[in-house]
Amino acid sequence: MVCDLTGMATANASMLDESTAVAEAMLLARRASGSTSNVFLVDSDAFAQTLAIVAGRAEPLGIEIVSTDFQGDIPECFGAFIQYPGSSGRLWNPTKAIEAIHAKDALAIVAADLLALTLVISPGEMAADIAVGTSQRFGIPLGFGGPHAGYLAVRSGLERQMPGRLIGVSKDAQGDPAYRLTLQTREQHIRRDKATSNICTAQVLLAVMAGMFAVYHGPEGLRAIARDVATKTSGLAAALKAAGHHVVHGEFFDTITIKTPGAAQALVKRAADAGVLLHLVDDDTVSLSLDETTVGEHTGVLKGTLEQQLAEIFELSDYTGQSGPSALPADVVRSSSYLEHPVFHSHHSETSMMRYLKHLADKDYALDRGMIALGSCTMKLNAATEMEAVSWPEFSGLHPFAPLEDTQGYLVMISHLETWLGELTGYDSVSLQPNAGSQGEYAGLLAIRGYHRSRADHHRDVCLIPSSAHGTNAASAVLAGMKVVVVACNERGDVDIDDVKAKIAEHAENLAALMVTYPSTHGVYEHGIRDITDAVHAAGGQVYIDGANLNALVGYARYGDIGGDVSHLNLHKTFCIPHGGGGPGVGPVGAKAHLAPFLPGHPMAQMDVHPPFDARSEHAGTVVHGGAPVSQAPYGSASILPIPWAYVRMMGPDGLARATASAVLAANYVATSLKDHYDVLYTGDQGLVAHEAVIDIRPLTQATGITVDDVAKRLVDYGFHAPTMSFPVAGTLMIEPTESEDLGELDRFIDAMIAIREEADQVAAGLWPAEDNPLVNAPHTAARVTSTDWSHPYSRELACYPSALRLRGETSHSMAAMPGVASKYWPPVGRVDQAFGDRNLVCSCPPIEAFA
The missing domain is CATH 3.40.640.10 (Type I PLP-dependent aspartate aminotransferase-like (Major domain))
Known part of the structure; x- marks a missing residue:
């Protein structure tokens, strides 16, 4: 179009x-x-x-x-x-x-x-x-x-x-057209500070x-x-x-x-x-x-x-x-x-x-x-009650530059969210303007830059970023005019405190900020976080805590209490705005009082002060955000703010804390259940994880030849969306079940992962050839398993109904009566040829006949 x-x-x-x-x-x-x-x-x-x-x-x-x-x-x-x-x-x-x-x-x-x-x-x-x-x-x-x-x-x-993101047309294992993300080497998750954008x-x-x-x-x-x-x-x-x-x-x-x-x-x-x-x-x-x-x-x-x-x-x-x-x-x-x-x-x-x-x-x-266990994405339930108000014309029909007197309801709701998010994170002021997490990062770093420049510290332009950080961190720092210096992580996945201190000493005069994610991108709580933030402050720097993993913290700890000066949050993750497929999102940024004046303002905002209405004093707030705008509208993606408003209002402080506990419990249940079958790469105290677990597939690959791609694609046959693959470490799966999944769904996922491990072991034992087995051929489409030609050394039933086949062995029921058979998710394409897609860039719709 x-x-x-x-x-x-x-x-x-x-x-x-x-x-x-x-x-x-x-x-x-x-x-x-x-x-x-x-x-x-x-x-x-x-x-x-x-x-x-x-x-x-x-x-x-x-x-x-x-x-x-x-x-x-x-x-x-x-x-x-x-x-x-x-x-x-x-x-x-x-x-x-x-x-x-x-x-x-x-x-x-x-x-x-x-x-x-x-x-x-x-x-x-x-x-x-x-x-x-x-x-x-x-x-x-x-x-x-x-x-x-x-x-x-x-x-x-x-x-x-x-x-x-760029969508291109490639082909799958059967030569049929298949869409995919293409030319990803341009993007922040690969090129980091050299990316075309954050x-x-x-x-x-x-x-x-x-x-x-x-x-x-x-x-x-x-x-x-x-x-x-x-x-x-x-x-x-x-x-x-x-x-x-x-x-x-x-x-x-x-x-x-x-x-x-x-x-x-x-x-x-x-x-x-x-x-x-x-x-x-x-x-x-x-x-x-x-x-x-x-x-x-x-x-x-x-x-x-x-x-x-x-x-x-x-x-x-x-x-x-x-x-x-x-x-x-x-x-x-x-x-x-x-x-x-x-x-x-x-x-x-x-x-x-x-x-x-x-x-x-x-x-x-x-x-x-079913469960979408994408690590670092927090794919939790988006309740219908939370989303109902989005369709109301009072929210959907308002112009972004409507006069103040016409926007009072919106401004009160925005004030509630600013206040609640500030209380939950320990920050003094919040801006809801950033309409993505990447823009929240950028806004927070601009606030740090503005603060240093207000003190005539124009030379402070070095940003320390751990090697495990989200790629957006480095890309955002470059956009904010900073120089990225990478900090090492230790074998536990924690930020290496000795390396932090060494980099601080090396760049003390020019240190602007440290960006750190908490809990870490490796899915663990780092007990040295306060030592890190204290060291940065002692050198005159500011601490940016990435709020991508806030779902493991709400109600138990606050960024502002562990040394954070500024953070962005993801309302499309922790606070339930749907973001499947890639948006929309809201990435509000919260800051301590000394950085608040440098949060994003807007020349056409109905009010300059934050919050627009202070529920405690029943007057307008007093903090003016004077930084450059980062979104075209004063309050960003305002029409989806009723979703997090309703979520916080219905959950209350106790409910939010219970959600955090349930999310962490679910991740540890999965990690503990799988530890005898896969290596859990990073753990904290008592061998526990935070809200997500990084499962190392590399030992399995060495032992059996089965790769992380094979495991991920085979999960589709078992009825699951694959977890995040090869982030933050190549050859791993990062699993984040969230608090939305019940015990039955968690067990179904665990059973699938264990079954896939057993299949890999059978490949290693020679039951199936390394080049022709249910894992390397996954996922299996309906067209493939119903084809007249089936020459594989495993059955069609094992290809497409592996979970049901395992359950059937324990019962006398017919295959049709087994759970998941009638409701099976059939992948529309087989495994996509990634290299072909990059070599043959096609980013427009092929004719309908191509998909016939």
Whole structure:
């Protein structure tokens, strides 16, 4: 969808929002441009929130931002960003400006409106290098700012410079097409501080929703929506002009800017009294936009319709919602085709759409099928009660920049969460703005940077990071303008305190921060954590504690009490926001009082103080967050905040502590049950783990030849999603069952792991050949086990029903009556050929026939 509409070769799996997508595109241009300039040009007609994000991202990296309208000569630069259409509604053809940008050996970035692109020429047709934007208007609620799926697409040749996840087409063991994450060597979990971005995942749920919006409407439907928007906006502009109003631009798509000297504020108030929000540009200017929700078949006769309201607000005596001729410039009208793939022409009834979505969902292994024990991901239950409020229009329908008086309920809820999270973590102030854990890391490190610079310690730029840390840590530190120094871990998986002290001594004068995860990424509680944090503080550094593993701590300990100065949390993990497939997420950042002034602010926030409402004093809070924004909306992905609010409110402090205890107990139950069959790589006191266990498969590989890939894929045949593989140590599985799983499910998983060990031993004993056995051939698809040709030295039943076959040996029941047979999860593809996918990069939909 994105590639077709933008005219680009490759699009990634989504970005966090449009504004941060522009910032990521700026960094992509810096990497890929042949220019030696340090200047980045930004469109003076860009959105204010985007300009603020770009400026904040540029400052730590020493990039100079220059604003321009692209009408004169282009200065030396490495990249330039054009808003298309502009925030004022102005629509023009930037082809010649892009030519001038290329003449400077710079890359051209176009932030394009996807709906407008159904009518106007694409960035690719203008020879742009990168296209970015948001898919929000493709069926995604405003939601007070998010979550929305941003997009980023590039011309051919820039694929390996892209940030974020990239889905490509490879083939499976039978040669059938199979999707996979491709070119992962660009990403933070592999390249760490050399990664193209700190982004871990993005807004996959929202990207799916936007994509399905296009599937349902198809190119004709989208074009019709856009045409209605354009002609209705043109009709309103004509009525405004006829009534004597000064409409600034004569060529536009859906946005009108109106000059009204000295009267803008009064006009905005009159509109608000009538229930319509206008954008106050300045004291002399207002603007408004129309979309498909405002261009229905209205007569304008019934009082209360939008047409009637606009007529009264602007004193348009004859306006009843008439359409007018399109106001698109002739030289931008699109003639090229798009969305020609059959999927965009096949599902235009609600019934067909429902079945198509179910068809896709059936290919996925989700929590409704069984445990997803992905270590470090905390795939816990997302209760329906917690999620119900997300669909309420009072939450989903609010504009992110709505006036203060219209947002009181949201601000009270946000205040509750800020206060509760502060109490749970031991921090004095919390910002909910970061819309991912990676952005929370970045915000926390910027706060540390801002603190040091406020004390004239500009030289403090060294960040110590353990070798076991999440890859986002190192990538975030680089984005914050810091130099990464790696700290060793010992054989127990703990941070090596002696090495920490040695690195502190070596870099004491320039030490900015230490980033450390607690409990550790190896799944153990480190008793030396306080010694580490004390040593950093003694050297003048700050301590960033990564909150990825907070699910093992809530109710028992607090980061602020063990020496943390700042931390990000993952509301999509510990506090139950669904994030299967990769988003949405919320990564709030909490800080001690001395760092709080440097937490992310926002130029368009309804309130500058935190919390917006202090429940104790019953007044507004007093802490002002003055750092650069990290998300395009003041409160990030606000519309999913009711989920953690409901979770904390229903659980209460005792329930949260019980959840932590249950999660840790579950992990130790699994580890203890498996220790006679696999090596548990890291343990703490009494041989116990925290909330996750790292199982070492390398000894099994040495003894039997069976690899971690074989074990992971065979688990699919047993009805499980594989745990996290080869992180934090290659050749291991990291298992995190969470508190959501009952004893029966834990036992089912343990039995499967033990059975897989026994199968591996049978390979070693020569029962099956090393190159042809149930493990190396896993997972087994339905097509494979029902094929006429079956030449393997093990039965079809063992291939696809291994758990049932073991149970059947203990009973006289038929196979069909065994648990899990009728409800079996069938993998849609066999084992994917990873190397083939990287060698043959294909990131667009193959024809339907390929999957027949």
